[in-house]
Amino acid sequence: MIKFKAARSYLTAAILLGLFTLLLIDPESVLASGKKAVNLCLDIIIPSLLPFFVISRLILKTGAIHVISRLFGPVIRPLFNLPGQAAFPLVTGWFSGYPSGAKYTADLYENGLLTKKEAQRLLAFCNNSGPLFIVGAVGTGFFNSPRLGVILLVCHLLASISVGIVYGLISRLKGTDREKTKVAKVELKVNINVHMLTDAILDSMKVLLQISGTIIFFAVLIQTLETAGIFTAVGSMLASGQPDVLTEGSKAFVAGSLEITYGLYLLSTSAGIPLFLKVLLAAFLCGFGGFSVHTQVTGLCPGDLKLKEYFWGKLVHGVFAMGYTGLFLMNRTIPVMTNHSAPYEEAFVKVIMAVYIVFLIVCIIGLIGKRWNRKRA
Numbered sequence: 001m002i003k004f005k006a007a008r009s010y011l012t013a014a015i016l017l018g019l020f021t022l023l024l025i026d027p028e029s030v031l032a033s034g035k036k037a038v039n040l041c042l043d044i045i046i047p048s049l050l051p052f053f054v055i056s057r058l059i060l061k062t063g064a065i066h067v068i069s070r071l072f073g074p075v076i077r078p079l080f081n082l083p084g085q086a087a088f089p090l091v092t093g094w095f096s097g098y099p100s101g102a103k104y105t106a107d108l109y110e111n112g113l114l115t116k117k118e119a120q121r122l123l124a125f126c127n128n129s130g131p132l133f134i135v136g137a138v139g140t141g142f143f144n145s146p147r148l149g150v151i152l153l154v155c156h157l158l159a160s161i162s163v164g165i166v167y168g169l170i171s172r173l174k175g176t177d178r179e180k181t182k183v184a185k186v187e188l189k190v191n192i193n194v195h196m197l198t199d200a201i202l203d204s205m206k207v208l209l210q211i212s213g214t215i216i217f218f219a220v221l222i223q224t225l226e227t228a229g230i231f232t233a234v235g236s237m238l239a240s241g242q243p244d245v246l247t248e249g250s251k252a253f254v255a256g257s258l259e260i261t262y263g264l265y266l267l268s269t270s271a272g273i274p275l276f277l278k279v280l281l282a283a284f285l286c287g288f289g290g291f292s293v294h295t296q297v298t299g300l301c302p303g304d305l306k307l308k309e310y311f312w313g314k315l316v317h318g319v320f321a322m323g324y325t326g327l328f329l330m331n332r333t334i335p336v337m338t339n340h341s342a343p344y345e346e347a348f349v350k351v352i353m354a355v356y357i358v359f360l361i362v363c364i365i366g367l368i369g370k371r372w373n374r375k376r377a
């Protein structure tokens with residue numbers, strides 16, 4: 001046992017020293033990939049996620065989550081065997097994308113609004129790729145086809161719902177009794193004081209800094225491994241000297257399993273992979289998320305939450321998404337044009353974000369209006 005631990009320590013040290021050496025071999029590529037990741041965080045991640053992280057924090061602090069619980073309880077409980085407040089991380093996870101669902105689930109758990117088992121089950125299907133990424137980056141940016149992006153998005157959401165239903169059925173078959181949560185009857189406070197808003201902004205920026213750091217690290221790591229030819233070597237080994245389709249497919253799959261965006265870019269630019277297989281692999285990677293996203297989730301969730309269910313849930317999500325996409329496109333022409341290498345810069349992305357913002361505003365107004373009418377009644 002001692003020898004095994006010593007060998008593992010030496011192996012870990014050798015891998016880290018090897019990565020450090022690779023960083024020194026081609027510093028220009030490393031710097032360029034780091035700059036791209038920083039620009040991605042500044043241009044997309046922070047502006048798109050910060051407002052929703054702040055609003056979610058205020059929803060918890062003002063007690064509006066209890067209104068959401070009462071509204072969505074009749075739907076969420078039968079489908080997923082979860083309380084109504086689970087609707088908040090689920091819906092925002094669908095619209096905001098990674099890792100919003102995990103962040104909101106962790107917030108509910110830490111506030112005693114979800115039990116440990118409920119939070120672990122919810123994590124398995126509420127943390128998803130958002131419309132901005134699937135339709136904007138993957139469909140419009142990588143495959144130059146907004147229509148394909150919409151198809152992937154619909155199949156992605158269907159897969160998320162399917163995983164939630166499966167986990168709900170399993171929990172019922174196990175006969176798991178719901179533990180008592182510390183849910184109190186908190187009235188909706190319309191007034192939001194300055195301290196509450198400041199705390200929400202500071203907490204959100206802390207989380208975004210953590211997320212951005214993970215994105216930058218994995219971007220540099222992926223570029224380092226690519227420069228060293230690791231992905232090509234692993235792809236060749238997995239393909240066992242077979243035709244280019246297996247080699248390129250394995251390379252893109254391994255890269256995407258580490259960092260989803262780079263893997264999808266490799267898929268879209270690969271000339272040796274058939275288009276139908278490209279789309280299926282893209283659907284799987286969007287559902288699985290990659291270990292970069294898994295690392296973000298680990299950092300966001302409390303240490304006592306076990307993430308084994310999350311990992312298996314994302315694997316099943318990827319399989320479901322791939323299956324739904326294959327069924328939908330069977331005997332149909334795949335609406336894909338030539339590759340475009342500049343994701344996030346299309347006008348369609350702005351349309352998606354505008355629809356998303358309008359949707360959230362309508363939801364918030366509806367919740368407050370419903371509460372106001374009840375008070376008057």
